[in-house]
Amino acid sequence: MNLNDRLSFTIQLSTLLQSGTPLLKCLIIIRSTNNKSKKHWLDKVIQDIQRGLLLSQALRIASCGFDSFYCGLLEIGEHSGQLDTLLTKISNDLIRQEMLRSKLKKILTYPACVLFICLGMVTSMLIWVIPSFEHIFQSFSAQLPPLTQFLLHLSRLTQEYVFVFIFSFFMIALISCYLWIRSISTQRYVDQFFLKIPIFNKLLQHVLLARWTATIAILQQSGVPLLEAMRISARCSDNWVVHDLSVRIYQLLCQGQNIHTSAVLSDSNELLFDPMSIQLLRVGEESGSLTSMLNYLANFHEKKLDENLSVLMETLEPMLVIIMGLIVGTMVIALYLPLFQLGQIV
Template identity: 30%
Template sequence: MTEFTVQLSTLSSAGIPIVRALTILEGQTRPGPFKLVLQELVEDVSSGTPLSEAMAKHERCFDPLYSSMVKAGEAGGVLDKVLERLAIFREKAAGIRAKIASATIYPSVIVVVAVVVVSVVIVWIIPKFEEIFDSFKVDMPGPTLLLLGISRAAVQYWYLVFGLPAALLMLHLVLMAKGGPYRKRIHGLVLRVPILGALISKALIAAFTRTFGTLIQAGVPHLDALAIVRDTTRNEVLWEDVERIRRTVREGESIARPMADSRVFDDLVTNMVEVGEQTGELDRMLLKVADAYEAQVDRRIDALFKLLEPALLIVMAVFVGFIVVSLFLPLMRIMNTLGQAA
């Protein structure tokens, strides 16, 4: 969608009519679901349907934010400008997602490899050592007894050791998908986690201000823009905060006042929004906040994962070291016994 938006913005800015631009993009799109969507867009717009209404029929591709901005651009006669802002908006959002994804690849690989290796060692290798230790009737130290106990439990109750975490994970995913009190509680707890909670809060602020500012800049009324932002957020805590702001604004209050009571927005954001409302430059202030917080999120992600990688390696080293020492101590006793017997 980001590539499509950029290309549509470029064609529209060059003065190419929307129907012609959509036809060009449909022609260069590979066969698939999105090509069918573009074909329907071309047919609808050619028959006189506004682009925003045609897009609203395909919410899986064009969310309410997208179609609302296009509608505002059509109403104001600045569709090319709105498409350009949409392209910038989606490029920034895609850039943040790509950065997070790339930063998590290496730690994720380390964790997966560590879990597989440790599982193999505990379930298959350690029982072999236990047979050796039993055959020599060696007196085993505490760390070895602990390791052997873990191994026996994993072998005997493997369905609990491996099945229970998987079942709990599936239950968690199902409850999160359903929403409701469970998801709200989890989202609230995550925001309280040291370091991670602050990072997520800043990311939520950046997403809110970028989306809200872009909608207002496109000419979408404040109440409609707040409703769109509310419906596009996936965080239950932010959803409630935005809904409370929307209700308060509908009653004639400012945007900044209810933001002061939010669990997500800090004083800096509230003050900048207040200044934006007073000066009539709310959209510009919101986008400035978005730029600042996106930069902070980028820096914190870099710093977090630079610390996370060595931390994971240290944890792995400690665990592997414990296994090696636990197996080595009884082997030393066996060697001493054999040496004395010789």
């Protein structure tokens, strides 16, 4: 189940519960909005609740994409009698996640499209356009310029090995996916690597810190102790750097350290935290307003992400156009240089 499906389910369930509809009837109503002829994950959840299980237990058993953070908050709401309130908090958190994800897609989609178009244009020229010029150049008695010779050589290589390149690309992609799925160490290495890439690391840092601080804040507001909040954060994180951070802070908290000292001593400190965030954690903890400070940090990092994305997009768009123009322009110049030289000789 993807994020949008979880968000839609949560909002529908929260709205129905706030209107006074019993839980089981809420689920049946939500199920009726989907195709009844097809098997649906809610069928199993409804059956489990009819057998006497709690919603949080039924969702855990269903294994349909609801993480420990989601189910943990549901369990708190069930025991406190505030399930509709907790569902509202969860839906707000899911909306925050979706906004962060859409912002990342925004910054990645445009460069990917431009690079794909540029690669397609260059490949097309190397396979179809340049060979037609090569036949013309063969009739010249003069020696071709080095740039033209290089381009012709690259064209011949592309024509001969284009399928080898494509096959190699897909094999590398498949092997990378396999290693990513099967190897935790590979996932951890990739997560750490992205946080070391210049420019991109700042964007990812804001995304991860906004998500992490918002998660801890919601758990704290719901009455979850800080230690348990760290355990839940570690279990539900999809980034190994954040997971390791939560685990290390949990261990240091158990040893009697406070949260800002634990953050400094964690191995993820240099990758994730900036000095200001550490100081604000310290101020929040010492003043007894840690939850408010975590919410402030989440909003702060979201705003910084917006600012950085705007600046990056303003810089990246013309830069990519210039790079694409330079590549295509260089190829065109390389093709017409021999013709210019021939004109001078004549």
